[in-house]
Amino acid sequence: MIYQAFKDIKVSRLGMGNMRLPSLAGEKGKFPLDYSESARMIDAAIKGGVNYFDTAYVYQNGDSERCVGEAMKRYPRDSYYLATKFNYRANPDYKAVFAEQLERLQTDHIDFYLLHCMTERNIDSYLTCGCIEYFEQMKKEGKITYFGFSSHAQPETLRRFADAHDWDFAQIQMNYLDWEFGTTEEEYNILTERNIPVIVMESVRGGRLSSLTPQLDEELRKAQPTWSVSSWAFRWLMTHDNVLVMLSGMSTMDQVVDNLKTFEKDNALTKEQSDFLIDIAHRFKEGFTVPCTACRYCTPNCPMQLDIPSLLKVYNDYKYNRRWENNLKDVEEAKQPSNCVGCGSCKEHCPQNIDIPSYMAKLAKLNETGKEE
Ligand code: SF4
Ligand code: SF4
Numbered sequence: 537m538i539y540q541a542f543k544d545i546k547v548s549r550l551g552m553g554n555m556r557l558p559s560l561a562g563e564k565g566k567f568p569l570d571y572s573e574s575a576r577m578i579d580a581a582i583k584g585g586v587n588y589f590d591t592a593y594v595y596q597n598g599d600s601e602r603c604v605g606e607a608m609k610r611y612p613r614d615s616y617y618l619a620t621k622f623n624y625r626a627n628p629d630y631k632a633v634f635a636e637q638l639e640r641l642q643t644d645h646i647d648f649y650l651l652h653c654m655t656e657r658n659i660d661s662y663l664t665c666g667c668i669e670y671f672e673q674m675k676k677e678g679k680i681t682y683f684g685f686s687s688h689a690q691p692e693t694l695r696r697f698a699d700a701h702d703w704d705f706a707q708i709q710m711n712y713l714d715w716e717f718g719t720t721e722e723e724y725n726i727l728t729e730r731n732i733p734v735i736v737m738e739s740v741r742g743g744r745l746s747s748l749t750p751q752l753d754e755e756l757r758k759a760q761p762t763w764s765v766s767s768w769a770f771r772w773l774m775t776h777d778n779v780l781v782m783l784s785g786m787s788t789m790d791q792v793v794d795n796l797k798t799f800e801k802d803n804a805l806t807k808e809q810s811d812f813l814i815d816i817a818h819r820f821k822e823g824f825t826v827p828c829t830a831c832r833y834c835t836p837n838c839p840m841q842l843d844i845p846s847l848l849k850v851y852n853d854y855k856y857n858r859r860w861e862n863n864l865k866d867v868e869e870a871k872q873p874s875n876c877v878g879c880g881s882c883k884e885h886c887p888q889n890i891d892i893p894s895y896m897a898k899l900a901k902l903n904e905t906g907k908e909e
Contacts, residue, residue, distance in 0.1 A: 537549075537550065537584060537585025537586065537796070537799055537800070538799055538800075538801060538802050539585075540780050540781070542682075542705075542733060542780055543682070543704075545617070547587060547588050547617060547780060547781055548585055548586045548587045548588050548781070548799070549774070549779075549780075549781060549782055549799055550581075550586055550588075550770075550781070550782060550784065550795055550796070550798075550799040551586070551588035551589070551590050551619070551735065551781040551782065551783040551784070552577075552578065552581045552586050552588065552589050552590065552783075552784070552786060552792075553590050553737070553783040553784055553785035553786065554574075554589060554590060554591045554595065554600045554603070554604050554785070555590075555591070555592065555595040555596065555600060555785045556785040556786070556787040557569050557570070557574040557577075557596060557599075557600060557603055557786075557787065558570045558573045558574060558577075558787055558788065559596075568599065569596060569599045569600070569603050571603055571606060571607075573789075574603050574607060575603075575606065575607040575610075576789065577786060577788075577789055577792050578604070578607040578608070579607075580789060580792045580793070580796070581786075581792055581796070582611065582615075582616065584792070584796035584799075585796075585799075586796075587615065587616045587617055588616075588617050588619065588648075588781050588783075589604055589608065589616060589617070589618055589619065590619040590620070590648075590735075590783055591604045591618075591619070591620050591621075591641075592620055592621040592623065592650075592652055593620065593621060593622060593623050593626060593627070593633055593636075593637060593652070594621075594623050594626045594652070598640065601620060601637060601640040601641055602640045604618070604641060605640050605641040605642040605643070606642070608641070608642075608643075609642045613643065617647035617648060618641060618643060618646055618647050618648070619646070619647065619648035619649070619650065619735075620637055620641065620646055620648075620649065620650070621649070621650040621651065621652035621653075621686060622634065622637075622649070622650070622651055622652060622667060622671070623652040623653065624651070624652075624658050624661050624662055624665065624667070625653075625658060628661070628665060630665070630666070630667040630670055630671070631670060634670075634671070634674065634679075638679070644679065645678060645679045645680065645681065646679065646680050646681070647681045647682065648681070648682050648684065648704075648705065648735075649671060649674070649680040649681075649682070649683050649684070650683075650684050650685050650686050650707060651667065651668075651671075651684075651685040651686070652685075652686055653686055653687075653688050654685050654686065654687045654688070654689055654693075654694075654697055655687075655688050655689045655693070656689055656690065656693050659689065659693055659696065659697055662685075662697075663697075663700055668701055671683055682704035682705060683703065683704050684703050684704050684705035684706050684707065684732075684735070685697065685703060685706055685707070686706070686707035686708070686735075686737065687706060687707070687708050687723070688709065690719065691719050691722040691723055691726060694708075694723050694726055694727075695726050698726055698727060698730050698732060699730075703732050704732075704733075705732060705733045705734070705735055705780065706727050706732050706733075706734060706735070707734070707735040707736070707737050707783075708720065708723050708724065708727070708734060708735075708736070708737065709736075709737055709738040710723075710724060710734065710736040710737070710738070710739070710773065710776075710779070711736075711738055711739055711740065711741050711745055711769055711772075711773070712745070712769060712772045712813055712814065712817055713741055713744075713745060713817055713820070713821070714738070714741070716814055716817050716818070716821075717817075717821060717856070724776065724778065727778065728778040733778060733779075733780040734776075734778050734779050734780060735780055735781045735783065736773055736779055736781065736782045736783060737783050739769055739770060739773055739782045739783060739784055740766045740769045740770075740784065741769075742785075744858075745765070745766060745768075745769045746764070746765055746766040747765055748765065748816065748820045749820065749823060752816050752819060752820055753765050755816065756768055756813075756816065759809075759812060760809075763798075764794050764798070766794065766795075766798075767794065767795075767797070767798040767803075768805070768813055770782055770784075770795070770798045770799070771798065771803050771804055771805045771809075772805050772810060772813055774802060774803065774804035774805070775804045775805055775810060821856070824855045824856075825852040825855050825856060826848050826851060826852055826855075826890055826895060827888050827890065828844075828845055828848040828849070828852070828888065828890060829887075829888060830845040830849075831845075831887065832844075832845060833885045833886060833887060834882035834883075834885050834886050834892060835882070837881040837882055837884075837885055838881065838882050839877065839879060839881070840870075840871075840875045840876060840877060841870075841871070842871055842873065842875065842876060842896070843867075843871055844882055844892055844896075846867075847864075847867070847873050847895075847896065847899055848890070848892075848895060850863050850864060850867075850899065851895055851898065851899055854902065860902050860906050860907075863902070863903075864899065864903050872900070872903065873895075873896040873897075873899035873900045873903070874896075874900035874903065874904075876893055876896035876897070876900070878893045878896075878897075879893075880893055
């Protein structure tokens with residue numbers, strides 16, 4: 537296991553995320569959890585040198601904290617670091633939540649404590665509800681060792697939050713796909729400029745970077761026959777000096793074993809390997825998104841005056857994030873894709889040969905049913 541110095545301790549660069557622990561129902565991340573298999577995985581992680589274990593008040597209906605507490609109490613308390621989080625939206629009573637967490641985790645202190653999932657929607661609640669002052673008090677009393685936050689906010693909001701307090705660390709979503717096509721690079725730089733070490737979540741984007749396409753997976757395997765596809769994502773992360781811990785939400789023993797192998801030694805990608813991976817990322821993204829360049833040649837010819845490139849962007853965002861949550865809510869009724877009459881005149885003017893009417897139909901279906909097919 538490789539380790540990274542932080543303050544006066546050393547943390548394993550691989551952190552075990554406990555939000556998708558195996559369940560007795562056979563479905564990953566569902567309730568009730570399989571305590572004995574989870575403990576077996578935690579034991580293997582500890583044996584392999586992992587000393588950073590991450591959970592949260594809301595993971596798996598609170599069962600993740602209970603399960604981690606049960607598994608970890610069999611080990612000396614000073615042999616590992618526990619990370620957990622306060623989620624304002626789930627329960628704004630931060631004092632009660634913190635007391636409950638200590639009980640669930642069967643401990644008298646939390647090593648890494650985070651405000652959970654800071655976004656544009658909750659930033660003001662976190663800044664004004666009094667929780668920061670309370671958790672700082674807990675720090676003074678030795679019940680919290682390091683205090684930070686996790687963020688799913690846009691860079692400008694992250695900047696505001698990062699400047700609002702003297703944070704020990706922060707957790708952001710970071711992987712080569714979001715770095716190349718999202719705002720991760722800016723977020724990472726905001727934290728690095730402020731000397732705030734980064735804990736990485738979504739290292740393999742919820743498993744999406746564990747298997748790309750059969751052809752791209754094959755290319756990666758050909759380049760490095762002994763590396764798993766997901767290990768490329770971790771090795772890419774290792775090239776970033778301000779990354780402290782890389783979390784992996786493990787659901788199976790196979791994942792634990794594969795991750796431990798990746799972190800046996802410092803195996804950061806070379807510049808050449810990184811370039812190769814980024815080229816793979818571009819081809820991966822091209823494979824599932826519509827290649828609209830927003831040239832707008834199509835729009836003057838639409839009898840319904842639909843804002844076609846904006847609608848295709850909504851579609852691409854959905855394909856990229858694999859989430860449909862009322863994504864067309866900001867589009868006025870008359871400009872909804874369901875108004876497309878299928879005349880095809882847009883298609884004739886598209887230099888990218890995009891079958892626009894079919895994407896309007898897909899969007900209309902998504903808007904109606906939440907499903908594409
Ligand atoms: S096919 Fe639909 S989107 Fe294209 S021009 Fe006709 S109405 Fe507009
Ligand atoms: S013409 Fe094609 S590429 Fe250009 S904006 Fe319309 S859909 Fe996009």
